Amino acid sequence: MTPFPCTQCGLCCQHVHIADETQFLDRGDGTCRHYDMARKSCTIYEERPDICRVDRMYALRYAHKYAWDEFVALNLQVCASLEKPSNK
Template sequence: MCQSKKLPQVFPCSQCGLCCQQVHLATETSYLDRGDGVCRHYDEPSKLCGIYNERPDICRVDLQFDRTYSKQYSWDEYVVMNLIACEFLQSQDTQ
């Protein structure tokens, strides 16, 4: 008998780094603020997380879905909500 394996959920991140530059906006991430709203682990030249493999749980979109939102939303709905937040940050960055 073949047992189906659950595929990992992957958030379609564009790696723009804008969420890492706005950690002061959410209570859950404000402790990461280096004093200017930017995450203390954000690497500006690469626009990537300096501790990606050890990043905090709040920064793990898939983990937050499993722990907090999976009873309220489907994965696709959750991704759409997060992408709306991403688009908002991107629209604010161009102003």
């Protein structure tokens, strides 16, 4: 299994309010309370929750539904949608 090709852009960490599974991480503005904006990194990376680990979530919840490559493609679609400017 190839690793998830994360670019460490931090966009998923800046939109935790979108998914029910990550709302508990919201510091009140949609950004994860553990995300360091200046460093573009997670302050609890080694201890981060399972929901923040693509490979772990695949094993726990999605391996019976998708092949790894398909799961990666779905996650990359989410990444791409976060890169698009919002239409407010």
